[in-house]
Amino acid sequence: MLQYPDIDPVAVELGPLAIHWYGLMYVIGFVAAWYLGRLRGRQDWRPVRPQQMDDLIVYAAIGVVVGGRLGYMLFYGSEQLASDPLALFRLWEGGMAFHGGLVGVLITMWLFARRIGQGFLPVMEFIAPLVPIGLGAGRLGNFINGELWGAPTDLPWGMVYPPLGPEPRHPSQLYEFALEGVALFVVLWWFSRRPRPTGAVGGVFLLGYGLARFAVEFVRLPDAHIGYLAWGWLTMGQLLSAPMIVAGVALLAWACRGRGRPHPETG
Template sequence: MPFPDIDPVAFAIGPIVIRWYALAYLAGIGLGALYGWSLLRRTTLWADNRPPFPAPAIYDFAFWAVIGIIIGGRLAYVLFYNPAYYAQNPLEALALWEGGMAFHGGMVGLMVAVAFFTRSHKGNILSAFDLLAAVATIGIFLGRVSNFINGELFGAPTTLPWGVIFPMGGDVPRHPSQLYEAILEGLLLFLVIRYFTHVRYALRRPGFVAGIFGIGYGVSRILIETVRLPDAQIGYLYGGWLTMGMVLSLPLVIGGLVLIAMSRKRVIV
C-alpha cells in the first residue's frame, strides 16, 4: 500500500515549525503525568499504602523527566549509533533539532532522573520505577506512531498485504515496523501492565511492574528487530542478523527477570 500523505509538520507559525514528533514527546509526557497522578493518588495500590511520592509532585517530576530523556537519549545515540561521526564533529552532538535519539538511552536518563527525584521525597525507588513502567508505554506508542508519520525506522521488504511503500524506502513494500512497535511495546504492554496494577495489585511488590516492562519491551523489540532495518551507519553486527537494538534490549530482559525475582519477597494481597 502507498505511504499515507501525512505532513510531518503539524503546523507552523511564521518561522516556528512544530512537528508531530515533538508533539508526540510532549503528549507522551503530559498524558503519562496525568495517568501517573491517577495511580499515585490511589494509595491502596501501593505497598503499605505508600506511593513513591505524593501525587501532586508528578508534575514537578515531568520537568526532570524531559531533561533525563533528552540527555540520555541523545548521549546514547552519539555513543552507540554514530560514534565515529560525532568524534570528528563533537559540536554536532548538541544539534538536537537535526534528530538522533536512542530509546534505551532516554530510558536510562529517565530512570536516573526518577531515582534522584524519588530519593529527594524519601520514597521507594523500585516503586518509582514501577510507576515509570506503567506510564512509559503511553509515550512509546505516540513516539512510534510519529516515527511512522516521519517515514523513518521502517522495516525490510515484505510481500505481506500491509507492506508500505515508504518515500525513503524505494519502490518496494516494507514492514511498517514503527506500527509493530507502537502496538506491541506501546498498546499491548500498556494493557498488560494495567491488568497487573489494577487487578493483581502488582504495585504492592516493588519492582514487579518494572520487571514486566523490561521483559515485555525487551522481547518485543528483539522480535521486531528481525524485520526492522538497522541504522545505515551501523548495519548488522558481526556481518549477520544481530542489530544494536537487540544488543541494547537484552539487558532489559535480564534486568526484568531479576526485578521480578526480587519482588517475590513481597506478597500481593
C-alpha cells in the same frame, strides 16, 4: 499492498516557527503520563502523590532528552560525535535512543526518589505503566517522519515507501507502536492495579519492552551506517535490549521468591 500516506512531518507553521509532529508526540507522551500519574497517585499506597507529579515530569523530561540524545550519539553516532562534538547539542537534526533515555530516567528518578523520601524501585515501578504511552507516540512520530522502516515483505499489509523503492516493506514503526505502546501499556496498567512485590512491575516492563523490541528488530532495517553487528541479523537494538530481557527475568524471579518486599505504602 498499502501505500504510505506521505504525511507532512510539520504539523503547524507559524511564520518562521515550524512545529513538527515528532515533537508533538513527546508532548503527548509527557502530558498523558502526568495526567495518569495524578490518577494513580490518589491511591494511598502509591509512593507518589498527585501534587508531586509536576516535579516528577520535569525530572523525567530531563532524563529522556539528555539520556536519549547522549545514548543516540554514543550508540549510533559515535563517529559523528568524535568528528563534530557540537552535534550532540543539535537536537533539531534528530536522533534519540530509547536505551539512552532509559538510563537518563533511571538517574533522574533516583534523584527524585531521594528528594521525596521514597525508595528508588517503588518510584520506578510507579512510573513504569506511564512510559508506554510516550513510546507509542514516539513510534507514530517515526512513521510520520518516514524513518526506521522495515525490510521488504510480501505480506498483505506491506507498505510502499517511495523514497526506498517500489518494494512493499514492513511498517515496523507501527509494529512497535502496537507492541511497545498499546500492548505494553495494557499489560502494565492491569498488572499494577494492585500492590505487587517490589521488582515485579519493573520486571514486567523490562521483559515486555525487551522482547517486543528484540522481536521487531528482525524485520526492521538496521541503521545504514552500522548495519548488522553479527550473524547477518543481530542489530544494535537487539544488543541493547538483551540486557533488559535478562534484568526483567531476574527482577521477576527475585520478586516471585518473596525477596522483594511489598512497597512500604502497602504495609
